[in-house]
Amino acid sequence: xxxxxxxxxxxxxxxxxxxxxxNNISFEVGKGEVFGFLGANGxxxxxxxxxxIGISKPTHGAATVAGYNVLTEAELVKRxxxxxxxxxxxxxxxxxxxxxxxxxxxxxxxxxxIKEKSQTMINELGLHDMTNSLVGSLPLGWKQKVAFSVxxxxxxxxxxxxxxxxGVDPITRRQFWEMIYREANRGVTIFVTTHYMDEAEYCDRVxxxxxxxxxxLDTPKNLKSQFRVDSMNQVFLKLARNIE
Amino acid sequence: MGIILxxxxxxxxxxxxLDDISFEVAPGELFGLIGPDGxxxxxxxxxxTxxxxxxxxxxxxxxxxVLKQYKDIRNHVGYMPxxxxxxxxxxxxxxxxxxATIFGTTIEENYDLIKxxxxxxxxxxxxxxxxxxxxxxxxLALCCALIxxxxxxxxxxxxxGVDPVSRKEFWEMLKxxxxxxxxILVSTPYMDEAELCDRIxxxxxxxILQINTPEAIIASFPKKIYKVRSSNTYQLIQDLRIYPDxxxxxxxxxxxxxxxxSEAFGPMDLSKYLEERHHKGIEVKETVATIEDTxxxxxxxxx
Numbered sequence: 001x002x003x004x005x006x007x008x009x010x011x012x013x014x015x016x017x018x019x020x021x022x023n024n025i026s027f028e029v030g031k032g033e034v035f036g037f038l039g040a041n042g043x044x045x046x047x048x049x050x051x052x053i054g055i056s057k058p059t060h061g062a063a064t065v066a067g068y069n070v071l072t073e074a075e076l077v078k079r080x081x082x083x084x085x086x087x088x089x090x091x092x093x094x095x096x097x098x099x100x101x102x103x104x105x106x107x108x109x110x111x112x113x114i115k116e117k118s119q120t121m122i123n124e125l126g127l128h129d130m131t132n133s134l135v136g137s138l139p140l141g142w143k144q145k146v147a148f149s150v151x152x153x154x155x156x157x158x159x160x161x162x163x164x165x166x167g168v169d170p171i172t173r174r175q176f177w178e179m180i181y182r183e184a185n186r187g188v189t190i191f192v193t194t195h196y197m198d199e200a201e202y203c204d205r206v207x208x209x210x211x212x213x214x215x216x217l218d219t220p221k222n223l224k225s226q227f228r229v230d231s232m233n234q235v236f237l238k239l240a241r242n243i244e
Numbered sequence: 245m246g247i248i249l250x251x252x253x254x255x256x257x258x259x260x261x262l263d264d265i266s267f268e269v270a271p272g273e274l275f276g277l278i279g280p281d282g283x284x285x286x287x288x289x290x291x292x293t294x295x296x297x298x299x300x301x302x303x304x305x306x307x308x309x310v311l312k313q314y315k316d317i318r319n320h321v322g323y324m325p326x327x328x329x330x331x332x333x334x335x336x337x338x339x340x341x342x343x344a345t346i347f348g349t350t351i352e353e354n355y356d357l358i359k360x361x362x363x364x365x366x367x368x369x370x371x372x373x374x375x376x377x378x379x380x381x382x383x384l385a386l387c388c389a390l391i392x393x394x395x396x397x398x399x400x401x402x403x404x405g406v407d408p409v410s411r412k413e414f415w416e417m418l419k420x421x422x423x424x425x426x427x428i429l430v431s432t433p434y435m436d437e438a439e440l441c442d443r444i445x446x447x448x449x450x451x452i453l454q455i456n457t458p459e460a461i462i463a464s465f466p467k468k469i470y471k472v473r474s475s476n477t478y479q480l481i482q483d484l485r486i487y488p489d490x491x492x493x494x495x496x497x498x499x500x501x502x503x504x505x506s507e508a509f510g511p512m513d514l515s516k517y518l519e520e521r522h523h524k525g526i527e528v529k530e531t532v533a534t535i536e537d538t539x540x541x542x543x544x545x546x547x
Binding site for chain 1 (some may be wrong): 280281282283377401405406407408409410412433434435436448477478494496497539543544
């Protein structure tokens with residue numbers, strides 16, 4: 001494995017009975033890269049992501065994430081990655097502060113670290129007046145920004161973001177992407193799924209899954225010239241339509 | 245006989261969800277409510293479908309008052325809520341039969357209306373609804389909302405979390421339904437879908453920012469807008485933030501959309517500024533605003 005690769009995937013396959021959900025995919029993601037993992041609903045993205053974060057075992061193939069083997073070192077993978085999804089991120093019945101303390105504890109940070117980290121995080125988010133508000137009372141966009149920061153509490157080398165901006169208002173959605181850029185600039189690798197095709201353009205490289213396979217993988221610029229279109233939306237429509 | 249709302253307000257425990265909302269949807273119109281999570285879209289749907297009573301104002305759907313004639317409304321509207329709300333343990337066909345029976349009709353009687361959509365899920369008619377994929381659930385929910393031939397169809401975020409291909413197909417289905425004289429009120433957080441509606445209302449924090457045709461809303465954008473890029477997007481955002489003539493700078497796909505404060509702004513000045521800050525591959529070009537630019541400009545002004 002090249003020493004700067006944060007994700008290295010070789011011939012990864014997952015079968016459920018006779019159904020091949022993920023069919024022999026291979027790719028790598030470099031350190032500090034923003035990698036967009038796209039595909040239609042049911043294309044196999046979630047299944048692939050579950051294998052990469054160490055909660056589902058591959059049927060064939062191998063993958064290394066943050067330097068650890070997902071099959072034999074799943075616990076180490078989990079400790080060295082961050083993860084947030086649209087569905088479950090934080091506890092609505094806890095305050096922002098309580099969520100930070102809780103997740104900090106889960107990741108084994110000392111109380112001193114938690115205190116320092118939460119101070120930095122609250123400063124960066126500009127959340128001073130709201131640290132004692134219940135997370136459930138925050139607008140969705142704020143929840144997602146807090147959830148992203150919480151996913152970074154333990155300084156993971158790579159963060160997996162599963163549709164982090166679905167339904168978020170356009171201004172907050174862009175603030176969220178600025179946070180992504182900032183972390184990538186600090187060297188954190190970002191692995192992100194989205195249904196917003198303008199966000200696909202923000203990624204350094206993008207892969208598009210169709211029916212369990214990766215049908216395209218390149219920079220947005222190269223994909224657009226390869227398919228002779230001017231937006232990632234058109235690339236996506238062309239690929240997913242043609243296969244059917 | 246479409247939809248009429250006059251000064252509708254609704255609060256939950258003193259938190260306003262809708263604040264003095266008025267608009268009309270003409271019969272046969274495809275009208276979009278465009279706004280993010282928490283804007284008040286679902287509250288509005290629930291009032292119009294008689295599932296929630298407003299604090300103030302009045303509203304009529306298909307000619308019936310939402311308070312006095314709620315039973316008539318329920319017989320004449322179809323409602324597809326944001327959360328999947330069919331019976332997971334019934335099969336596709338059983339769900340459809342169930343909804344037809346409740347409304348005193350049969351699948352055969354109105355088959356014509358749902359045919360285009362239903363044939364796509366018919367191969368799975370014996371599968372339980374809970375076992376369907378997202379796209380198929382959505383098609384089944386739409387069939388169930390249509391089976392009694394409603395005059396008005398309410399669709400609350402039908403495409404949220406749906407991939408671009410299925411979203412496009414869904415909108416093609418809506419356009420065909422519109423041909424059959426059904427009035428459609430649809431909400432979405434995806435600003436690119438706004439352009440597919442006859443008219444749209446931009447809504448945020450319980451207030452309407454603007455109502456018009458998508459073309460007119462785009463044309464009303466009050467400023468010149470430029471697309472800007474360089475080889476380091478993150479640095480570009482930072483540098484535009486501190487540029488003295490910046491009114492707004494937001495990422496838009498592979499470019500940033502930039503609006504200047506001053507009338508006298510010249511793109512060459514900005515290029516020069518970025519060169520001084522060691523940017524490579526600089527491009528500054530005038531462009532056309534989108535619905536999303538307008539939405540952000542209006543919500544920024546509201547704050």
